[in-house]
Amino acid sequence: MRTLCLLALGCAVLAGCGRRSDRLEADLKALAERTRQVSLWKQYDTPPGADPSVPPELGGAGFERIADSLGFQTYVPTEEELRFFGDPRAKTGGKIRIVVTRFPLTFRPFGQHSNYVENSIIASLVYETLLGVHPVTREFVPALASHWKISPDRMTFTYRIDPNARFSDGTPVTAEDVVATWRLVMDETILEPSLQLVYGKFEEPKALSKYLVQVRSKTLNWRNFLYFSAALPILPARVIGNMTGKEFLERYQYELPPGSGEYILLPQDVQKGTSYALTRRDDYWAKDYPMARYVGNFDRIEFVVVKDNPLLAYEMFKRGDQDFFLFGALTTEHWVTDTTYEALQKGWIQKRRVYTDGPVGTMGYAFNMRKPPFDDIRVRQAFAYLHNREAIVQKLLYNEYELMDSYYANTVYENPNNVRVRYNPELAQRLLAEAGWRTRNAQGILVKDGKPFVVEMGIPKAIERFVTPYREELRKAGIDLQLKFQDPNTLWKNAMERNFQLFFVNWTGLQTPNPETSLRSELADKNDNNNIEGFKNRRVDQLCDMYDTAFSRQAQIRIIREIDSITMASFKNVLGWYPRGIRIAYWNKFGMPEYVLPRFTQIGFADLAVITTWWYDPEKARQLEEARRTGKALPREPLEVRYWKEFNEAQFLAQVEQARRAR
Numbered sequence: 001m002r003t004l005c006l007l008a009l010g011c012a013v014l015a016g017c018g019r020r021s022d023r024l025e026a027d028l029k030a031l032a033e034r035t036r037q038v039s040l041w042k043q044y045d046t047p048p049g050a051d052p053s054v055p056p057e058l059g060g061a062g063f064e065r066i067a068d069s070l071g072f073q074t075y076v077p078t079e080e081e082l083r084f085f086g087d088p089r090a091k092t093g094g095k096i097r098i099v100v101t102r103f104p105l106t107f108r109p110f111g112q113h114s115n116y117v118e119n120s121i122i123a124s125l126v127y128e129t130l131l132g133v134h135p136v137t138r139e140f141v142p143a144l145a146s147h148w149k150i151s152p153d154r155m156t157f158t159y160r161i162d163p164n165a166r167f168s169d170g171t172p173v174t175a176e177d178v179v180a181t182w183r184l185v186m187d188e189t190i191l192e193p194s195l196q197l198v199y200g201k202f203e204e205p206k207a208l209s210k211y212l213v214q215v216r217s218k219t220l221n222w223r224n225f226l227y228f229s230a231a232l233p234i235l236p237a238r239v240i241g242n243m244t245g246k247e248f249l250e251r252y253q254y255e256l257p258p259g260s261g262e263y264i265l266l267p268q269d270v271q272k273g274t275s276y277a278l279t280r281r282d283d284y285w286a287k288d289y290p291m292a293r294y295v296g297n298f299d300r301i302e303f304v305v306v307k308d309n310p311l312l313a314y315e316m317f318k319r320g321d322q323d324f325f326l327f328g329a330l331t332t333e334h335w336v337t338d339t340t341y342e343a344l345q346k347g348w349i350q351k352r353r354v355y356t357d358g359p360v361g362t363m364g365y366a367f368n369m370r371k372p373p374f375d376d377i378r379v380r381q382a383f384a385y386l387h388n389r390e391a392i393v394q395k396l397l398y399n400e401y402e403l404m405d406s407y408y409a410n411t412v413y414e415n416p417n418n419v420r421v422r423y424n425p426e427l428a429q430r431l432l433a434e435a436g437w438r439t440r441n442a443q444g445i446l447v448k449d450g451k452p453f454v455v456e457m458g459i460p461k462a463i464e465r466f467v468t469p470y471r472e473e474l475r476k477a478g479i480d481l482q483l484k485f486q487d488p489n490t491l492w493k494n495a496m497e498r499n500f501q502l503f504f505v506n507w508t509g510l511q512t513p514n515p516e517t518s519l520r521s522e523l524a525d526k527n528d529n530n531n532i533e534g535f536k537n538r539r540v541d542q543l544c545d546m547y548d549t550a551f552s553r554q555a556q557i558r559i560i561r562e563i564d565s566i567t568m569a570s571f572k573n574v575l576g577w578y579p580r581g582i583r584i585a586y587w588n589k590f591g592m593p594e595y596v597l598p599r600f601t602q603i604g605f606a607d608l609a610v611i612t613t614w615w616y617d618p619e620k621a622r623q624l625e626e627a628r629r630t631g632k633a634l635p636r637e638p639l640e641v642r643y644w645k646e647f648n649e650a651q652f653l654a655q656v657e658q659a660r661r662a663r
Contacts, residue, residue: 038283041264044170048285050163051172051210059160059211063147072147072160075139077291078659080652084135086294086613087593092280094616095300096590097322098607099313101462102488103273103305106253107265109233111245112191112528113496117508118303121608125278125296126259127233130159130178132291135598136652138511140225141291144173144234144260150225154551157225158214166285167236167258175207180237182215190245194517194529198227221548222556226512234260260285262296277302297615307487308460318343320587326606327583329397330462335583336398343587347634348624350588353581354641358602359509360410360578366495366503367572370525370534373453374501378435380571384421385428386473387574392466401577406564409578413513415561418568421575428477437478446478453479457502458486458494467504496528503532505573508604513560516544519567533572540566581640582606588634589621590614595643 054060057070067074077085105113109123130145140148145159165173182205185195201224205215217224239257240248254270262284269277278301286292304322306313310330317325318341327335335351343349365383367374374380393401405421406414432438437446437453446453455474459467464483471481481502486494494500507518507530517523518530519540540563547559582603592614601609627634 037279038281040266041168041258041281042170042283046166046170046172048164048166054163054210058209060163060209063160063211067147067160070149072149072158074147075134075141077134077141078656078663080655080659081134081136082290083593084598085291087591087615088294089591090294090297090613090615091591091617092282092297092615093299093618094621095302096298096324096611096614096616097302097304098324098611099306099316099322100303101305101310101313102307103276105489105492107256107270107276108249108252109235109256110185110190110192110195111249113493114192115530116492117604121605121611122256122265122278123233124261124608125263125301125611126256126261126265127235128165128260129230129232129234130161131229133230135600136649138600140229143230145229148229154217154220154222154225156214156216157228158208158212159229161211161213162286163211164285165260167260168264168281169236169258171236171238171258172210173234173260174210174237175205175213176237176241177234178213178215179205179207180241181232181235184235184240184243184245184248185232187245187248190248191528193523193526197517197520197523198514199232202228219548222551223512223514223548227514262287262292263301273305275302275304295612298611299616301611308462310462317585318349323587323590324607324610325585326603327585328579328603329401329466329577332397332400332579336400344585346627346632347636348588348627349585350637351583351585351639352596352637352641353583353639354597354601355581355645356597356599356601357644358600358605359408359511360404361509361602361604362407362409362505362507362573362575363404363578364505364576365574366505366533367574368498368501368503368532368534369572370498373435373455376435377571378431379437380574382428382431382435382477383474383479384571384574385424385431386477386479387421387470388423388473389577390423392469393577396466396469397577400583401579404575404578405568407567407575408509408513408560408564411509412557413560413564415564415568418565423473425473425477432477440478444475444478445480454482455479455501456482456484457504458484458491458500459504460488460491461485463504495532498527498532498534500532505532506604509602511600513556515540515547515560515563519563520544535567535570535572537566537570579603584610586610587624589617589624591617591620596641599644599647 050061056062056066100118104116104118107119107122108114109119109127128144130143131140131148132143134141144161144165146162147160149158161173161175167173182199184190185199188196201218201221203216203218205213208214215228235257254272255267256265262281263278264281265278269279280296280299314325314331314334316322344351367380369375389403393399393403405418408414432446436448439447441447441452467483471483474481495503519535520531521536521541523529523531524534524536543559543563547556550556550559582597582601584606597606597609598613623634626632
């Protein structure tokens, strides 16, 4: 509170002179508001730095000087690299408003119903993992852990927790928090079996000291270090240490345990079903660290829910009721044709198409292969050949999309020899006949064993225009696809409980593929995991095992390509399309890096990239407000952003290496 006392003293002196500084008054008000906000979440006042009772060799003060001799490593970026961790021009302050299409079933970082994109975004801002990954090279960098060590046999990992790390309630992050988090995710009553699949590959972690934690793998797996280091959000043992998974689910749905990240979800900012917001913590423990200094710049991030109505969301954006808009299939028409309105013509709204190196994910229809009719591959093949994707892309998507022929499209993992499924109603009819669907009833519907070919499918109302052409093609072939409009949360719940025949999927991709969590046979008959189709394949299980120990990148690529080929040949899905670049629009009051979006941004997480790397620019906001008042035009930025497609990684790495040698 030293700053507050000095400012108060200055105020008293000025008042005694009969004058008052407007600037000082504003500073005092801002400081008072920050102090009030911090009091909403901070319960303990733990000074920065290490516990003096912990010696250097156990991670205490002075550890940095002996870390190398103990076999630990860290990562110190060069000045050349820091621009990719955030733009030095960034300022803190302001807010950003974003519309989302659904209110999550929960805000939890893991556990039942937590595998929404929205959960990942919240978890990324509220919680931290032991390590992070470099935004360009994907190397490991410090996060909660300042240093780490991998044993020669690649089976044991040891981390040194940064002694400055603090949860939002003010308590230090310690090794015990890592142990408690692992125990919680391993509790099967948390109802997310893929967690036990991933983290069951480790023995229980050990707290070697307050700041040193160690975990040993049960089996050799090159992804073990990745997932334990950079995928597990760490929660405080003080809060969750004695909880079962069931208790965690009951206690935390729309409230969260304290996190160590830069943002906090306050209960008063949750309006169930309609909106939620995150508040930047000015007391964030790493806010002055070089790799964190220029990210997380917005004081407030507001999410407004507009269910099943992307056109309304778009009109809200044009009116200025939200600040950022991500164009998808449902709004492609507006991207292409809606170009003459005043805000866009005068540069108040800017549009960009950003090409990144991020995966495009998977989109299309998922079959429930556990029961008829989709337990027959010939029926699944027929459904695939009846999907006239070419016509939909041309007529409804203005040729803004590419056909998807892989589960790893737009990445090196895509198998170039995959079968290219294209519209072929004649072949589909033959396949249906082979499957026993040969005769039609008076209504023209195929009949087998006295039962008409009727399939039920729940969809959100918004995608009806894309499903209708497919429904019509199926009807021509003698299949009655009956649509039922449902909200996204109901649809997701049905998918997780395997209560569907045909389901529309839109999965985000992974920069590092992890096929086992969606393809392992052992998950096929369990609820609450991503193997919603019920896929089982002995060879894929073998390849998943082989992938675990493939430390060579080329070997990893070969294995994933074979998995891609097998899964494509299984016709477990009818795949759709993916966009050319990430298409965004925003009101011209934000600053952003020259590359606009980080290198590996994918469309499903474009808003997270914006939230973390952009900033509110007061001068731009002033110019925008004046332009709207006077009708003045602002400069329009180039539409196409090809920074990452033109980026020379080899040259960048050479510059970084040269800088390191010069240090």
